[in-house]
Amino acid sequence: MTNDRTPRRIQSVELAFDILEVLRDSGGATVTEVADQIDRSPGTTHTYLATMADRGYVRNRDGEYHVGLFAVPLGEYVRGQSQLYRVGKSEVDELAQETGEASHLVVESHGREIPLYERFGPDAVGETLYEENKGHPRWNLHCSAAGKAILAHTPPERRDEILPNYEFAERTPQTTTDEASLREELEAVRRQGFAQNDEEQITGLRAVGAPIRYEGQIRGAISLSAPTSRLQGQQFASEIPERVVQAANVVEINLQSA
Amino acid sequence: MTNDRTPRRIQSVELAFDILEVLRDSGGATVTEVADQIDRSPGTTHTYLATMADRGYVRNRDGEYHVGLFAVPLGEYVRGQSQLYRVGKSEVDELAQETGEASHLVVESHGREIPLYERFGPDAVGETLYEENKGHPRWNLHCSAAGKAILAHTPPERRDEILPNYEFAERTPQTTTDEASLREELEAVRRQGFAQNDEEQITGLRAVGAPIRYEGQIRGAISLSAPTSRLQGQQFASEIPERVVQAANVVEINLQSA
DNA sequence: AAGATATATTTGACAATGACAAACTTTACA
């Protein structure tokens, strides 16, 4: 045995998820393309793909393999199990309706940002922008308003585990690209009670996020994003933040009565 | 080697998905409970659970293992990839808004019913009823309006593959529980152009479903469900069916221009 | 609070099984 990690893991299962993530991140790939990515022979790769295709978690659409439809109800099930989703959904809907913009409910898992629910109001832009990145849980928390709101209220020990592993990819010229300045920003987020995202993820898009806390723990964040042209001055500095914080507070109260 | 099936499959990966489905169907389980279900030792089971937990596809919440949050964006990604979802979503929304009831967009995979999108109108009931079954792709197609609409327009050879494997579980006293009568019903569905579900899945709930076809192939179905008390007489016999068929036709047209 | 019991987790050791290479098949292209 070469790679005897401890605690032990099932390597084939890790490989299976590697493959699913390759299929997701590439938007579909051929056997050889996947084989290249995961560094296995085409024969082996084929056996994995066939196994998951049998189960409906992978699908072969004229020669290209994709993540299969069985992933949809599985994800939907997990979302439905989430208390935060159940009590937070209506606030996101309301925020989107009221402002006409896009609102998100976000949680953190394994140091990544998981969008639990999103609603696009009548004037919302960027639906397609989100679409293309959707399902990409490799998203870091440092370049979104909701992510920063979560990170700011994450216990220091855990934050120290998460941040050093970050890539700090420069998604736009405004993205914070070093740990030190992010930590300063997070300090400001804690003082203010909300986080801002000023075109740090997508140029032309600003956002405001507020933390959702319950029993002393950070549980997620709610955010509102809009084009920079519609989110300026006092709007961006205080009016919308106040509204988003209020929405987050309602969710916190809902959590208590649930 | 004992079980040398051909074509070959990765048994550990099959087991991993067995475990995920046990976690889903049980709504969370302990190591020993899972071990019992999958017929492995607790030690082995634990290694699988730990492997998937590392990856975020399984989660340990105070001693009970659950499907993990990474399933959410994965499912969301697959849904977003679906052409049918992208062009069908707005019709489902409209139908739900207009009638006040619940509307669904459904596809078939591996002989199971996959709910791609659902929208509950202001008067809709049964949200929780659906909730508890959500994410359960073991659903058969024989006891829902959308499922019957799909099955009716599935090529005969494929239908002959699917139906013999059915359990025909009697979910309510009205469920069709034998293949012969289902085949007759499907014949009627083809004549009428739409399918009905008269309390066959949930007592007190009726539904109407219409097939979505494109390039001679069945692609899915759209359905509307409402309490029996609000779906009676001409409403159930023709008015709502006409409306649902019209919605399905719009989706068919959208598919062409997409 | 301590002992007892059940459950979860880790580890040594071996047989099962996943991996490769190569054969074979199918598909794409010239």
Place this chain on the structure above:
DNA sequence: TGTAAAGTTTGTCATTGTCAAATATATCTT
């Protein structure tokens, strides 16, 4: 129609998933 490329299957061997048992942790009992 021939050739190349990609997909799929299979024989074989070394890797690794599996069990049993040991250890650790949690839960229950008196």
